Amino acid sequence: MTSGTAGDPPGGELVAVGRIGKAHGIRGDAFVEPWTDTPEERFTPxxxxxxxxxxRGPLTVEAAREHSGKLVVHFAGRDxxxxxxxxxxxxxxxxxAERPPIEDPDEFYDTDLIGLAVRTVTGRELGPVTDVLHSPAGSxxxxALTAEAGREVLVPFRLEFVPTVDLAAGLVEIDPPDGLLEL
Known part of the structure; x- marks a missing residue:
């Protein structure tokens, strides 16, 4: 999650949708690593x-295309x-605020989860969500365990271990597998 800086939309929280990579060719095109499920919507002219x-910005997309399975973008004025x-x-x-709404009640934007308070189903307060990690085995x-400074646990983001996510209340309730909090 990124907070706003000078020149950003008033009161607007910002989220990263990509990172500029190396140049492609000599006319000002660049590879862009998209961090969005809908690069065709985020990187439209x-x-x-x-x-x-x-x-370094703001930057305006002049053109975008796919090249060998990668996104290539040309930004206005960068020729x-x-x-x-x-x-x-x-x-x-x-x-x-410009992200499309998620229709599935069991799906969340990673940035909406970061910072939420975490407690167990038995009421034990643990600390905040500091990151959402994605691996082939799942999210x-x-x-961060508040009571144990510097200690962090990774909780599988699956319904049986995370039965409740309440964005409005700022709360994630977990039912950790045996031994997870003692590792």
């Missing part, structure tokens, strides 16, 4: 993206290899 670091190479590593951000919630 005319889309304006805030950047981190802020002094040569050197100009786009200077953007390498830049995060591309958009206001969180995991990283939870």
């Amino acid at each position: 005319g889309a304006r993206l805030v950047t981190d670091p802020a002094d 040569d290899r050197n100009a786009v190479e200077a953007l390498r590593g830049t995060l591309l951000l958009m206001p969180a 995991l919630l990283a939870v």
Whole structure:
């Protein structure tokens, strides 16, 4: 989750939707690693993206296409290899409020989970969600244990272990497998 900086939408929380990679060709195109399920919507011509670091943008998408399975983007005013190479590593951000709503009540944006308080089904307060990790075996919630400074546990983000996610209340309730909190 990224908080706003000067020049961002008023009161607007920003979320990363991609990162600029190496230049492609000599005319100012760059590979972009999309961090969104809908890159075709986020990187349409005319889309304006805030950047981190802020002094590298904002950037406006002039054109986007796929090349060998990768996203290639041309940003307005960045018309040569050197100009786009200077953007390498830049995060591309958009206001969180512009994300499409999720229809499935059991699906969440990672950024909406980070910071939520975690407690067990028996009422034991654990600490906040600090990250959501994705692996081939499934997603995991990283939870910082407030009572044990510097200690973190990874909780499988599956219904049997995470029966309740209440965004409005800012709460995640877990039913950890035996021994998870003692590791």
